Amino acid sequence: QKEVEQNSGPLSVPEGAIASLNCTYSDRVSQSFFWYRQYSGKSPELIMSIYSNGDKEDGRFTAQLNKASQYVSLLIRDSQPSDSATYLCAVNDNNNDMRFGAGTRLTVKP
Amino acid sequence: GAVVSQHPSRVICKSGTSVKIECRSLDFQATTMFWYRQFPKKSLMLMATSNEGSKATYEQGVEKDKFLINHASLTLSTLTVTSAHPEDSSFYICSARRLAETQYFGPGTRLLVL
Secondary structure (H helix, E strand, O other): OOOEEEOOOOEEEEOOOOEEEEEEEOOOOOOOEEEEEEOOOOOOEEEEEEOOOEEEEEOOEEEEEEOOOOEEEEEEOOOOHHHOEEEEEEEEOOOOOEEEOOOEEEEEEO | OOOEEEEOOEEEEOOOOOEEEEEEEOOOOOOEEEEEEEOOOOOOEEEEEEEOOOOOEEOOOOOOOOEEEEEEEOOEEEEEEOOOOHHHOEEEEEEEEOOOOOOEEOOOEEEEEO
């Protein structure tokens, strides 16, 4: 079983819609969760971090964490073509090393 | 967020030569640095973790004699690809972290071995 799983996509949404990206993880003791955005040919950049159950909002982005279900998601409201990228879910393992999912490719169509 | 730089951003070399890539944390002291490799349209693969002043810990399947990592100071780590071959061509990305805080990525180095 992979440690961090994401649907590889591609996920396609129209401009202005809500994009929903999902991630599950296997290590129950994980405490830190991250979403990174990676444009083609570039390195990942941090969008959000979340550490406790519930929602965390930052602008158009909302991260949601449910530790009981071992599930973390990222919602992007009012999606823009510039949001088109690969979104990586990352989870710190019990050694505090970050494990990445394979990423979900998002395309926002004008 | 914190700033991490990498140099060079792009390198082309002949097969059999060695290439050194530098990773620097510019505005914080990185107790731990990580080296990743990413092939086209594939996910990030962790190669090794290095803590300042100690030997790097390599992931399974990564040859430590081929990928030499040095983390000599709290702001600099280097990755040397020794005797590079075309199959080593990839996008190499470092990241840096202070204690147990968030990891920040460098911009990456694209290596092409001819």
